[in-house]
Amino acid sequence: MSDLFTVDKKKCVKCGACVRDCAFRALRADVDGRPVFEYPELCMRCQHCLAICPSGAVVFDGRRPENSLPTKGLALPSEESVENWMRARRSVRRFAAEDVDRASLDRILKALGNSPTGCNARGLTFTCFPTRTSMDGFRRDFIQAIEHHRNGNKLLPRWLAIPAIKLRRGEEDVFFRGASGMLVVSSDETTPGVTTPREDVTIACAHFELLANAAGISTCWCGFLRLVQEAIPELLEETIGLRRKTPFYAILFGRGAVHYPRTVQRDAYAKIDMRG
Numbered sequence: 001m002s003d004l005f006t007v008d009k010k011k012c013v014k015c016g017a018c019v020r021d022c023a024f025r026a027l028r029a030d031v032d033g034r035p036v037f038e039y040p041e042l043c044m045r046c047q048h049c050l051a052i053c054p055s056g057a058v059v060f061d062g063r064r065p066e067n068s069l070p071t072k073g074l075a076l077p078s079e080e081s082v083e084n085w086m087r088a089r090r091s092v093r094r095f096a097a098e099d100v101d102r103a104s105l106d107r108i109l110k111a112l113g114n115s116p117t118g119c120n121a122r123g124l125t126f127t128c129f130p131t132r133t134s135m136d137g138f139r140r141d142f143i144q145a146i147e148h149h150r151n152g153n154k155l156l157p158r159w160l161a162i163p164a165i166k167l168r169r170g171e172e173d174v175f176f177r178g179a180s181g182m183l184v185v186s187s188d189e190t191t192p193g194v195t196t197p198r199e200d201v202t203i204a205c206a207h208f209e210l211l212a213n214a215a216g217i218s219t220c221w222c223g224f225l226r227l228v229q230e231a232i233p234e235l236l237e238e239t240i241g242l243r244r245k246t247p248f249y250a251i252l253f254g255r256g257a258v259h260y261p262r263t264v265q266r267d268a269y270a271k272i273d274m275r276g
């Protein structure tokens with residue numbers, strides 16, 4: 001019997017909630033109605049048993065219920081505020097010189113560990129360039145890679161050479177929009193249990209954007225890095241140790257230097273196909 005899941009018999013009220021909520025039926029109820037961890041190999045470690053237990057009787061993988069946040073009274077954003085965020089969030093392409101507050105960033109990245117992943121595979125890595133100094137170092141490696149591969153790499157679009165020169169000269173930063181920081185989210189699809197690496201990466205990036213914006217940090221998705229990485233797989237392998245073909249995406253961030261006094265108007269673009 002695995003000690004991943006333990007139940008405090010004195011606290012268990014035999015309600016069966018953990019058994020019913022177990023997605024792959026790793027738990028069953030014994031004759032008294034208490035949970036038994038019968039099929040540990042089916043457990044995806046989602047911790048629903050810990051979360052759902054009304055009496056706090058379940059300890060999962062050393063996680064004690066008293067260390068969870070109680071959901072009763074927990075401040076959650078209203079429907080209106082989430083909707084407002086969706087309409088008012090913008091891809092920011094001008095950033096202030098200053099770095100973002102490190103404590104906010106640390107808090108956001110920790111919270112990002114809660115982002116959902118297929119089959120709860122916790123295969124994501126959050127590689128962060130938190131400061132302008134670290135980001136400028138990455139910019140230099142990026143320019144060097146483009147300039148090195150400019151001739152002879154058929155996968156590298158030729159037009160990238162000009163913005164790379166402009167970036168080297170400090171004239172314009174089309175690739176990274178002058179951001180003071182960047183988060184690269186990756187998921188190693190060779191890790192056992194990882195079934196949806198691309199989706200996991202995208203969801204985590206979207207959640208980073210939401211968390212960052214809520215903390216007053218502006219963001220912009222960085223498609224250019226993917227474009228260049230597809231042509232020069234050594235780039236992220238050498239700079240951050242990312243294995244070739246590993247699914248990833250990047251989000252630029254920093255203190256925004258632009259203000260949008262109104263929302264855009266895109267509700268009409270929602271192609272809704274209601275079937276009933």
Ligand SMILES: Cc1cc2nc3c(=O)[nH]c(=O)nc-3n(C[C@H](O)[C@H](O)[C@H](O)COP(=O)(O)O)c2cc1C
Nearest residue numbers: 089090091092093175177220221222223224225264
């Ligand atoms: C997957 C993805 C990649 C993107 N890549 C870039 C990029 O490399 N550079 C950039 O300036 N904007 C990038 N964007 C931002 C889009 O251009 C932007 O979301 C779109 O124009 C709508 O504007 P909004 O985000 O302000 O609503 C990207 C957005 C997404 C979702």
